[in-house]
Amino acid sequence: MRKLHQLITACALGAITLTGSAFAADTAKELTGKQIAFDRSKGNCLACHAMPTVPDAESPGLIGPPLIAMSARYPDKAKLRAQIWDATVANPSSSMIPFGKNGVLTEAEIDKVADFIYGL
């Protein structure tokens, strides 16, 4: 199953959002995409990324680029999701955590985070 996801994501097909949401819809029921992105034990995206358009995105780290104008820069949302799922596909020496590949976030959580980031 995991292998399959890996292949699909590596090819960055739109289909992943569909297969992904088959997972664990209930485990992440309570948290919104923003909460998952902010939570230090979940996405902790702020450890590395500023979010200039989000007023309460406080004291961000500077390791990754600021997340801004994402829908313009990633017209294909699946590409954005693939970056979150495994950043080492696009850049093998990436410092970014492979959230999906290493199971740091569930597929459903990644969907929500991708939606949230897409709106920035």
Place this chain on the structure above:
Amino acid sequence: MKQQIIMKLLTGMAGLGMVLGVATAHASPEQDKQDLIKYYSTKYPNVKLEDYVYGALAFDPDSKAQYDAIMEFPPFDSQIDAGRKMWETPFKNGKTYADCLPNGGKMIAGNYPMFDETKGKVVTLEDVVNDCRVANGEAPFKLSDPKTIGVLSAYMRTLSDGMIMNVKVQSPKAMAAYEDGKRTFFRRTGQLNFACATCHVQNAGTRLRSELLSPAVGQAVHWPVFRGGENLVTLQGRYSGCFKMIRAVPPAEDSTVMNDLEYFHSAMSNGLPMKASVFRK
């Protein structure tokens, strides 16, 4: 060019194997250290090499000023005193640590970790202290225990203040141990998929959330540290903390993996002056 080598090292196992294959044939510890310094100094031309011993503070004058103020009256002085008492208290047989350590234990810390050819492995200064205890009929300390060996070593290192770090890698076996430590340093691990180098090479001088990341060069010269002023943390205790941060199971302290890591890591500080315990937040 050099930057590329480090990047290659960072790209994970496949790239790592290849680069290390080359590195084993060519790179000496001195060369590895120079590569790192070149990498940092290209990115941060204004930070002086001698300031790397201040770690993250070298990149943040405000924090450095706070640190200087705290270090005028170190909040951990009483623990250093306790360490001195341990150091001076003779064993049951009347001998002391000074009797069984090289040079009476003075100006030696910068020689460790050392590759012990007889034992065929890396020994840390803490190992040597324990050997000394056992040779004199005392029970060994639990290594990396902050309350015993930690406090004692905090005092011992005051006896080497200012010594230049001088870790030697001379025989083929020593080189193998060094390479083992280097591999650990550059290998991604843990659920979060970081290598030590991801944070302390690739992103040194950058903020991870509100934490400025220190460069690997200069990290090994000032141990143990006192976090928050009083909480003693040994060097391998710090490694364990960093392993846990990336959701990896830390190797046991004083294991071959840890000692080899300390061997490589300390050699990257060669040429820099040792400093007895420091404050860390």
